[in-house]
Amino acid sequence: MIVGYARVSSAGQSLDIQEAVLAEAGCEKTFSEKQSGTSVAGRVALAAALEFVREGDTFVVTRLDRLARSVADLHQLIERLNSKGVGFRVAQQAGIDTTSSTGKLTLAVLAAVAEFETEIRRERQRDGIAKAKAAGVYKG
Structure with missing residues (x-):
């Protein structure tokens, strides 16, 4: 069975696009949630999806950042x-498919890049806040 997982970070965002992509990818069942991705803990739909999948299934997400924000996670x-015998695929990032050794390598490289991008974004945010505080316009 092909099982999908969709996540948006806030209640104001829509799951519709991700759910459509997952349906196009052949997902027969999709678990969706509106939950911050900073931690895997507390993501009820993700826990349910991981419990649901069985040996021989394929677990699909639209993009890596919908599943995890850190390489460790x-x-x-x-x-x-893998321990359950479940394959992993990313619908919108070609080449990520853990059923092949090339796909596993691609996943490792892209995960490192995704974590790097998140850290760069945080640095820029901290810099922006520091500048706003120095200018006396920071409201947070």
Whole structure:
């Protein structure tokens, strides 16, 4: 069975696009939630999806950042899927498919890049806040 997982970070965002992509990818069942991605803990739909999948299934997400924000979390989730005999695929990032050795390598590289991008974004945000505080316009 092909099982999908969709996540948006806030209640104001829509799951519709991700759910459509997952349906196009052949997902027969999709678990969706509106939950921050900073931690895997507390993501009820993700926990349900991981419990639901069985040996021979394929677990699909639209993009890596919908599943995990850190390489450590991603590797832990992939290892959990592997231990159950479940493949992993990313619908909108070609080449990520853990059923092949090339796909596993691609996943490792892209996970590292995704974590790097998140750290750069945080640095820019901190810089912006510091500048706003110095200018006396920071409201947070």
